[in-house]
Amino acid sequence: MLNAVPAASPAPPLLSVQGLDVTYETGAQGFWGRPRAFKALEDISFDLRPGETLGLVGESGSGKTTTGRAVLRRIKASAGKIVFQGKDITNVSGEQLRKLRRNMQLVFQDPYASLNPRMRVIDIVAEPLLVHGLIRHVDEARDRITELLRVVGLPADAHDRFPHAFSGGQRQRIGIARALALQPEFIVADEPVSALDVSVRAQVVNLMQDLQKELGLSYLFIAHDLSVVRHISHRVAILYAGRMVEVAERDELYDHPIHPYTEALLSAVPVPDPRTQRQRKRIVYGGEIPDLVNPPPGCRFSTRCPLATAQCKQEAPKLTERSPGHLVACWNR
Amino acid sequence: MSVSAISSSAPLLEVDNLKVEFDTRRGLVQGLRGVTLSIGRGETLGVVGESGSGKSVTAQAVMGLIDMPGRIASGDIRWKGRSLFGRDGERYAQDIRGKEVAMVFQDPMTSLNPVLKIGTQIGEVLERHLGMTRAQARNRAEELLAAVGISAPRRRLDQHPHEFSGGMRQRVMIAMAIACEPQLLIADEPTTALDVTIQAQILELLAQLQETLGLSVILITHDLGVVAGLCHRVAVMYAGQIIETGLAEDVFERPAHPYTQGLLRSTPRLDEVSDRLVSIEGTPPNLVVPPEGCSFQQRCPLSGEACRKAPRLEHIRPDAEAACWKPSVPAWATPLMSPSMPS
Numbered sequence: 001m002l003n004a005v006p007a008a009s010p011a012p013p014l015l016s017v018q019g020l021d022v023t024y025e026t027g028a029q030g031f032w033g034r035p036r037a038f039k040a041l042e043d044i045s046f047d048l049r050p051g052e053t054l055g056l057v058g059e060s061g062s063g064k065t066t067t068g069r070a071v072l073r074r075i076k077a078s079a080g081k082i083v084f085q086g087k088d089i090t091n092v093s094g095e096q097l098r099k100l101r102r103n104m105q106l107v108f109q110d111p112y113a114s115l116n117p118r119m120r121v122i123d124i125v126a127e128p129l130l131v132h133g134l135i136r137h138v139d140e141a142r143d144r145i146t147e148l149l150r151v152v153g154l155p156a157d158a159h160d161r162f163p164h165a166f167s168g169g170q171r172q173r174i175g176i177a178r179a180l181a182l183q184p185e186f187i188v189a190d191e192p193v194s195a196l197d198v199s200v201r202a203q204v205v206n207l208m209q210d211l212q213k214e215l216g217l218s219y220l221f222i223a224h225d226l227s228v229v230r231h232i233s234h235r236v237a238i239l240y241a242g243r244m245v246e247v248a249e250r251d252e253l254y255d256h257p258i259h260p261y262t263e264a265l266l267s268a269v270p271v272p273d274p275r276t277q278r279q280r281k282r283i284v285y286g287g288e289i290p291d292l293v294n295p296p297p298g299c300r301f302s303t304r305c306p307l308a309t310a311q312c313k314q315e316a317p318k319l320t321e322r323s324p325g326h327l328v329a330c331w332n333r
Numbered sequence: 334m335s336v337s338a339i340s341s342s343a344p345l346l347e348v349d350n351l352k353v354e355f356d357t358r359r360g361l362v363q364g365l366r367g368v369t370l371s372i373g374r375g376e377t378l379g380v381v382g383e384s385g386s387g388k389s390v391t392a393q394a395v396m397g398l399i400d401m402p403g404r405i406a407s408g409d410i411r412w413k414g415r416s417l418f419g420r421d422g423e424r425y426a427q428d429i430r431g432k433e434v435a436m437v438f439q440d441p442m443t444s445l446n447p448v449l450k451i452g453t454q455i456g457e458v459l460e461r462h463l464g465m466t467r468a469q470a471r472n473r474a475e476e477l478l479a480a481v482g483i484s485a486p487r488r489r490l491d492q493h494p495h496e497f498s499g500g501m502r503q504r505v506m507i508a509m510a511i512a513c514e515p516q517l518l519i520a521d522e523p524t525t526a527l528d529v530t531i532q533a534q535i536l537e538l539l540a541q542l543q544e545t546l547g548l549s550v551i552l553i554t555h556d557l558g559v560v561a562g563l564c565h566r567v568a569v570m571y572a573g574q575i576i577e578t579g580l581a582e583d584v585f586e587r588p589a590h591p592y593t594q595g596l597l598r599s600t601p602r603l604d605e606v607s608d609r610l611v612s613i614e615g616t617p618p619n620l621v622v623p624p625e626g627c628s629f630q631q632r633c634p635l636s637g638e639a640c641r642k643a644p645r646l647e648h649i650r651p652d653a654e655a656a657c658w659k660p661s662v663p664a665w666a667t668p669l670m671s672p673s674m675p676s
Binding site: 060168203209226231250251266276277278288 | 384500582
């Protein structure tokens with residue numbers, strides 16, 4: 001039923017994002033004021049290979065959710081290009097966009113808010129099939145959904161129950177089953193385990209890894225928890241205030257961070273081991289994420305960075321390759 | 334912050350076999366099922382557990398914040414040896430709560446009044462508890478803001494909460510909590526709503542205040558990393574009970590209860606890579622009808638006949654207690670956890 005995707009051809013990436021900008025209009029300040037532009041994302045570029053997990057990390061307001069939504073074409077890009085399976089999808093619309101969405105799905109953060117409490121599990125999981133016209137009635141998909149529920153590890157009698165009968169972890173499994181219903185190749189998982197308790201979080205992370213192996217899925221895994229990201233990702237990208245500051249293979253990034261922000265971020269994550277934790281050196285930079293309505297002209301981290309020079313405050317650094325696959329946007333490192 | 338620095342004098346706060354129930358539509362939920370803990374002067378106790386384990390309820394009971402439909406069914410809470418229950422106790426409790434014992438909540442957005450200036454909100458505490466005049470309170474409030482690391486405190490006094498960022502709001506909450514120079518600070522998930530770099534700043538502030546003011550701190554959190562950095566002792570809660578407690582190093586390196594072991598192993602670590610996380614199968618029990626015997630037995634890999642009877646918290650080493658019939662030191666425990674475990 002759930003066949004693995006056909007073996008991907010070696011070269012082209014599944015998804016390629018090039019110079020993506022997203023600008024939100026914010027409300028006017030004052031009655032006569034004009035709406036202001038809020039630059040949520042600026043010049044974001046990355047590739048995602050078939051079967052790969054790219055971890056997208058950043059603090060609140062860094063633009064990680066916006067990136068996920070823009071890639072799925074749920075938010076309009078104001079500049080840049082999104083290429084999916086070799087096709088430019090930046091401006092597709094109508095029926096083409098609907099078809100496209102069968103191939104890219106979203107798993108949400110909050111398993112309590114993202115499931116309709118009045119729908120049975122079978123209706124929730126079958127809804128994408130109905131919406132896309134693949135079935136005309138839920139009963140047609142009963143077998144398929146039984147299989148899906150089995151795949152995500154839910155009890156066989158889950159069908160006719162309502163979301164309230166399930167725990168947080170089980171609800172997240174329902175959300176994953178729904179995302180898988182259309183057999184997508186690409187899933188954006190927006191903080192899928194942040195709302196879960198530690199022991200249950202491990203179950204869901206393991207499930208996502210198993211599904212990836214079985215079905216050849218590619219994940220854009222959005223999270224703020226660097227420990228979970230290290231565990232699940234093949235490559236990791238760090239966002240700061242709407243710009244990508246560093247991207248590298250997982251171990252390379254964690255063991256040899258280059259950007260000062262990445263360094264500070266990694267040092268701030270506590271390790272559950274008292275002896276190690278008390279010896280770790282924390283790099284603490286004061287200040288907060290800059291206002292994105294009037295971002296600083298140069299590097300966005302320059303307001304907090306101890307290395308900042310006049311150049312950093314004038315000119316934004318571009319991502320440049322320091323070693324194969326390790327890209328950093330910094331003038332001084 | 335050495336462990337030996339803790340004085341061995343009488344404990345500041347004692348919670349004794351506390352039981353709390355919540356009368357809900359689904360039945361009587363036994364939120365706390367006999368919790369006993371104590372904290373000494375200058376000590377930091379970390380209370381860890383998953384949602385529903387009762388860690389916040391314990392704090393709320395100490396602060397007198399258990400409201401309908403909850404009620405304290407039995408047990409005792411003593412502050413410096415005097416009970417907070419009974420008619421005398423309640424008057425005593427009113428005097429010390431907010432003054433000698435203060436609390437910081439998880440969400441600084443909802444714990445501050447959005448329409449009052451920060452200065453007014455801090456001043457209120459000082460006027461009520463210490464009987465200061467408005468002018469005195471304002472000066473003291475400024476000192477407090479400076480003490481928690483807020484720059485330009487005088488100007489900040491006249492701002493409203495929305496003008497502060499999340500981390501700054503949590504600093505304001507801490508300033509309010511230490512306003513009356515409490516001896517015990519209860520912090521309930523103080524950094525859960527914050528970003529990691531801001532979390533690091535707040536934890537640093539707590540450690541620094543503890544040292545300068547000689548505070549005792551109860552830190553309630555689900556994040557084992559936060560506990561590891563800050564706490565002398567740890568109490569692990571599961572299904573309304575403390576199932577293991579001891580010195581932090583000890584509990585983290587030689588956990589004896591299978592739940593603690595599972596919790597530590599299922600937590601991904603920044604400094605380690607493994608191919609697969611070890612998860613604890615199943616979910617915590619329903620506390621309307623708590624299981625007979627050990628509450629962890631359905632999920633426990635070691636459970637057996639003996640576990641049908643409820644284990645009590647007992648010493649397994651001089652400084653460590655666990656509620657388990659088969660406490661064990663797992664093979665992976667010493668000296669450091671091995672990176673990957675076969676599941």
